[in-house]
Amino acid sequence: MRVEIWSDIACPWCYVGKARFEKALAGFPHREQVEVVHRSFELDPGRAKDDVQPVLGMLAKKYGMSEAQAQGAEDNVGAQAAAEGLAYRTRGRDTGGTFDMHRLLHHAKEQGRQAELLQALYQANFAEERSVFGDDERLVEIAVAVGLDADGVRGVLADPGAYADDVRADEREAAQLGATGVPFFVLGRTYGVSGAQPAEVFGQALAQAWGERSPLTLIDQGDADACGPDGCAVPQRG
């Protein structure tokens, strides 16, 4: 069974929700038969690469909060992250556009390093001091640390069209599936779970989706040229 997770690097609930989902998956009896795939979702799609701003100021402005209230909101997220064993810097983080990171995640997928890069980007954004925004060499450093080739990564960053269609296709698919925010989990293309739900909810969703995997409808079984343990059909047609 496949689980697809739409998320954004700039989304704290995606970072927390991923950990909760992974806790549920670790306790799921059929976990060896579950494949997890990252899908791209930008919270702020058109955002310019160099439009970087402090998180606290952004929160205060967006919600009409005082700086102290914004700090309280971040402390709350930080407490929930800590409850999942995640490091979270509640002061001094930046936010910005994530298009290039999503393009890199698709590049990493081709190299079998997507899960590693995603975790490293979350870790860098939420737990480390140096910003991941507006700094290509920071992204190169993170990508190289998970085993990607530096020149390959620089090539992707230098070409804004590289993997751009893959990012857009993921986003179109999210819209088609009815996702308006992230994290958004799709289990076996049957069940959707929206938000950083408790691990118990993910555990129930995994069990439910697994239990209801529907049998296939076979199309045109007759007269198929096929090979099986007893050999291949040897047709005498025409």
Added chain:
Amino acid sequence: MRVEIWSDIACPWCYVGKARFEKALAGFPHREQVEVVHRSFELDPGRAKDDVQPVLGMLAKKYGMSEAQAQGAEDNVGAQAAAEGLAYRTRGRDTGGTFDMHRLLHHAKEQGRQAELLQALYQANFAEERSVFGDDERLVEIAVAVGLDADGVRGVLADPGAYADDVRADEREAAQLGATGVPFFVLGRTYGVSGAQPAEVFGQALAQAWGERSPLTLIDQGDADACGPDGCAVPQRG
């Protein structure tokens, strides 16, 4: 939508069926949103690596045919391959165990080269003179030609446990889905198509599976900590 194709390198109908499916896919309006994945299926699972024999002798023995009848059967497959534009050597091919090739295909998947390696293995087995069976260096040559690292490939071949679980998991899943032979096509985990059906059948199956993609059932939508275009939920719990 994802299409999974269970197949074996030693299976001529898999080679022919793949071409027919690809013809249908090329004419499918939503082809950009279709992802094709290879799944492992060994026709002769326990077969020893060095148990290599000529195809014509194997056919004659298995079906109690004369050598001339076996040649006729191969000519028939060759004619159907030719009709799909595929080269097919009807004389002088070998057959043998394919476990190592499936392990390599899983290795190639991690490197983003699975589709390329699968096509190269089919091409080598069915259209080229040098056998792909019982000769590790032949497999290294084929894998390197599609961009894999020679040392990495030799490492996989030298370690019989490498990717063995992935091959077995694919085979268990085939059994669970009801596949008893290959090629076996699974479209969107909804429809199954068995055998090298005509391209028209694949085209209809693609249209049917696409048209019936079911909407997701959302689990526990309430009170989710999530981020959307308008910002992130700022919970004040506990």
